[in-house]
Amino acid sequence: MDWDKLRIFHAVADAGSLTAAGDTLHLSQSAVSRQIRGLEEQLNTTLFHRHARGLILTEQGELLFDATRAMTKRLDAASARIRDSEEEVFGELRVTSTVGFGMLWLAPRLSRLYDRYPDLNLDLILEERVLDLPMREADVAIRMKEPAQADLVRKKLLSIRMALFATREYLDRHGAPEDERQIGQHRLICQHPNAIQVAAGAQLVQGLMTHGVPNVLWVNNYFGVGQAVVNHLGIGILPNYMAGDDPRLIRVLPEVESGEVPVFLAYPEELRSSKRVGAFRDFVTEEITAARRAGALDG
Numbered sequence: 001m002d003w004d005k006l007r008i009f010h011a012v013a014d015a016g017s018l019t020a021a022g023d024t025l026h027l028s029q030s031a032v033s034r035q036i037r038g039l040e041e042q043l044n045t046t047l048f049h050r051h052a053r054g055l056i057l058t059e060q061g062e063l064l065f066d067a068t069r070a071m072t073k074r075l076d077a078a079s080a081r082i083r084d085s086e087e088e089v090f091g092e093l094r095v096t097s098t099v100g101f102g103m104l105w106l107a108p109r110l111s112r113l114y115d116r117y118p119d120l121n122l123d124l125i126l127e128e129r130v131l132d133l134p135m136r137e138a139d140v141a142i143r144m145k146e147p148a149q150a151d152l153v154r155k156k157l158l159s160i161r162m163a164l165f166a167t168r169e170y171l172d173r174h175g176a177p178e179d180e181r182q183i184g185q186h187r188l189i190c191q192h193p194n195a196i197q198v199a200a201g202a203q204l205v206q207g208l209m210t211h212g213v214p215n216v217l218w219v220n221n222y223f224g225v226g227q228a229v230v231n232h233l234g235i236g237i238l239p240n241y242m243a244g245d246d247p248r249l250i251r252v253l254p255e256v257e258s259g260e261v262p263v264f265l266a267y268p269e270e271l272r273s274s275k276r277v278g279a280f281r282d283f284v285t286e287e288i289t290a291a292r293r294a295g296a297l298d299g
Contacts (some may be wrong), residue, residue, distance in 0.1 A: 008032055009047065010068040013061065016054045017186040033147070054110075073136035088117035089279040096138040100222030101263070102126040105241055106142070113283045120276060128196035130275070133268050140267045140277055145196045147266045154266040155281065158288055158297060162258035163240040164203040165249040170232040177235070180256050184211040187234030189225050192218040200258035204237060208256075244296020 009091035011021040012032060022032045026229045040047050047061035057065055097106060110122065134151055141147065147154055164183075166176075177183055190205045191197045195218075203238060209216075215234070222238055229236035230248050239261075243251050265284060271277045291297040 001042070002039070005035050005042070006064075006068055008035040009039055009064065010072060010087070012036060012048070012055065013057055013065045016056075018055070027076065070135065076136060081274050085127075086184045088119070089117040089275050091276060092121045092123055093140065093276040093280055094123040094125060094138045095140045095142070095280065096125040096127070096131045097142040098128055098144060098221075099126045100226075100239065101142060101144070103223040104226055104239070105245065108245070109287050110285075113280070117279055117285070120279065133266060136268075139271060139274075140280055141213070143264050143266065144261050146262060146264050149266075151269045153269055153272055154264050155283065155285075157263045158262040158292075159262050159264050160297075161236050161240045161256070161260060162198070162204050163243070164233045164235055164252040164256055165229055165242060166252050167230060167232050167248050168228075168250055170234065171250065173232070177253060180208070180253060181211050183208050183235065183253075184213050187215040187217060188211070188213045189217045189219065189228045189234045189236035191222065191225065191237070192220060195220040198258075198261045200261050201237060204256075204258040208237075241291070241297055244291060244294060 006115075008021065008025060008027070011025050014017060015021045015024065017028045018032045018036070019028075021052060022029045026030065036047065045060045046058050047064060048055040048059055095106075103126060107124070113122075114120070125131065125138055128145065131140075131141060131149075132149070133141055133147075134149060142157070146156075156231070176188060187206075188208060190208075191201060193202055193205065217228055217233060219228060225236045226238055226242065226246070226249075228234070229238065230246065235252055238249070240251075240257065244248050265281060267274075267277050267281075288297060
């Protein structure tokens with residue numbers, strides 16, 4: 001099968017337009033159209049439904065687009081490995097993490113990474129969905145559990161626990177609970193039970209709710225919980241690494257915390273020799289070591 005035709009097909013399917021694909025490929029609309037017709041004749045099938053607003057893939061077109069998308073991701077991975085310098089760290093690195101860890105812990109530290117590697121371009125993908133690393137949805141992942149996918153290099157970074165936090169202003173105004181039962185006298189800020197989250201955090205919320213909490217502020221990620229807490233809205237459930245990262249946060253009832261949550265860094269086996277991946281891995285490891293020495297991390 002003609003790769004050039006497949007490349008043009010992929011661009012058209014991705015753009016949904018002959019004109020847009022032509023602009024991307026620096027080809028005329030008529031040249032793109034001829035290549036698509038030639039591919040359809042070669043495969044003896046129709047790949048696009050054509051209408052005034054653009055192009056829509058047929059069922060056969062969807063099958064071919066899935067294949068070209070996988071091929072493109074593999075080629076991108078190979079290209080990244082080829083471009084990796086022997087001595088320099090540069091280019092794009094796609095890092096995925098949960099919203100909470102990415103915004104509360106990772107993002108505030110990235111200036112030090114950029115100081116060291118000014119030619120590195122990070123694409124930070126923050127979401128709770130587990131991206132497919134072997135399929136190149138991201139290069140590196142930081143996850144709150146050990147990855148189950150095969151062909152991944154994985155490294156345990158640390159263990160965290162979910163704990164209770166409030167601000168001094170809130171505690172001065174409403175009083176600090178002396179034991180877990182007094183949580184029922186405060187507004188609790190936490191992730192909704194139906195939100196994607198670590199099981200240990202959900203279990204802690206479930207246990208605290210047995211104390212008759214009269215008012216709850218539900219948020220769908222820990223960054224939002226943190227913002228609500230620092231604005232004095234109540235007592236929030238946050239990762240324990242926040243104790244050393246934000247001076248506005250005061251640990252409440254230190255004996256009340258969740259079970260351990262392991263944090264793993266993972267990347268595809270094919271990127272084991274990548275200078276970009278190695279630089280990011282080493283940076284995160286060094287930051288965690290420094291936080292431990294400063295007493296801001298437990299495990």
